[in-house]
Amino acid sequence: MLARNSELEGALSSVRQLEERFNHQYHYPWVFLNEVEFDDAFKQNITAVVSGAVRFGLIPQSDWYQPDWIDEEKASAGRNKMVADNVIYGGSVSYRNMCRFNSGFFYRHPLLQRFKWYWRVEPNVDFLCDTDYDPFKYMEENDKVYGFTISLYEWPQTVATLWDAVKEFTQKYPEYLAPNNSMSFLSENGGETYNMCHFWSNFEIANLDFWRSEPYSKFFDHLESKGGFYYERWGDAPVHSIGAALFARKDQIHFFNDIGYRHPPFTHCPNDYRVQKQKNCNCKSWSTFDWNTYSCLRKWQGVVRS
Secondary structure (H helix, E strand, O other): OEOOHHHHHHHHHHHHHHHHHOHHHOOOOEEEEEOOOOOHHHHHHHHHHOOOOEEEEEOOHHHHOOOOOOOHHHHHHHHHHHHHOOOOOOOOHHHHHHHHHHHHOHHHOHHHOOOOEEEEOOOOOEEOOOOOOOHHHHHHHOOOOEEEOOEEEOOHHHHOOHHHHHHHHHHHOHHHOOOOOOHHHHOOOOOOOOOOEEEOOOOEEEEHHHHHOHHHHHHHHHHHHHOHHHHOOOOHHHHHHHHHHHHOOHHHEEEOOOOOEEEOOEEEOOOOHHHHHHOOOOOOHHHOOOOOOOEOHHHHHHHHHO
């Protein structure tokens, strides 16, 4: 979890729910990261509610703050334009820091080096169903690398030049494209343009070694060199999604239909009543975002079937 000291109550809420719904059976360790030191109140309160080990880490400044080589005048103009266009977080530098960190740095943090798998959790989210099996073992045993619950369209203004950078990279390194990849999830025309579909990365169960791999590492370095995290507002969700869709096989990406999850304003609820009952879900099928006009789940299901 990436959290601030001021987000203690929201962090506690998320942690308590995931412990109750899943981790009280497995006692997996938690890692909390912050761009400043966690205070004693945060550490003591979190430690009191987790069932496994817990570690609190400081993010290196070079991994968090806007790099010196970014043209601040250009970046500021881009932020002002997004504010004028009412783009969410359009004027926020700290949000951009977070997106860049989650795209290319969290898996390099010293506290995560001993781990192969992670479940990304954010403050103020809800886990709506019991998870009565180990999703990490499921991913490992079934050769999966990335798992999601919600997929949707990105704001086009935030990624205006992202796909140009992606095409430039894939043309330079075609050998990194996985056979049987998910390009058709991202593009309606074989990769000429981006359709804005992505997996919502505030929930991820994924393989850290995938992000550490040569294809994704070089991909992130290429994106970093363009400055789009600051000149535009490239999110870690489209960056992770494009990386997973292109550098992993489509059968290595998993939709966790049975994990009920809410990150306001969107909810994923299993659409099978029998699953809801079996998993003791606190949600209804009508509340799910899956079939919303702005959901990309139908497109993903088409990719899986193809």
